[in-house]
Amino acid sequence: MISVSFDQQEGFLIANVEISQVINPCDLDRIHYGQGWKVNSQFPRFDQGVVINGKIPPWLVAHLTHQFHPYQWVGIYDPRFAGAVVVTRHVEGAPNIGDVWYCGPDMSQPSEL
Numbered sequence: 001m002i003s004v005s006f007d008q009q010e011g012f013l014i015a016n017v018e019i020s021q022v023i024n025p026c027d028l029d030r031i032h033y034g035q036g037w038k039v040n041s042q043f044p045r046f047d048q049g050v051v052i053n054g055k056i057p058p059w060l061v062a063h064l065t066h067q068f069h070p071y072q073w074v075g076i077y078d079p080r081f082a083g084a085v086v087v088t089r090h091v092e093g094a095p096n097i098g099d100v101w102y103c104g105p106d107m108s109q110p111s112e113l
Helices: 025-030 058-067
Strands: 002-009 012-019 049-053 073-078 083-089 100-102
Touching (some): 049 083
Antiparallel strands (some): 083 100
């Protein structure tokens, strides 16, 4: 099973993805989203970015990036940078694609590489 829980931070949302068993692409329509999320209504606050966090296959990252399209930007957490690499943005003023959004102890400040 695939489950997604959300952790609100200042200015962005963390989507923590957990896989409890071996999954296949056919499992995409059975993702369990945490409280406050419905696949078609989305999480209620789109005035922020979202960071996808978890050890998951690339096809699941792509699927979630698509699901999170209404957000201002989407990043993928990479522990090598202690931050999220911004992979898509939808509004002016959002971090640029390729920027790293710092997710260290403060978790609210973008980092410069």
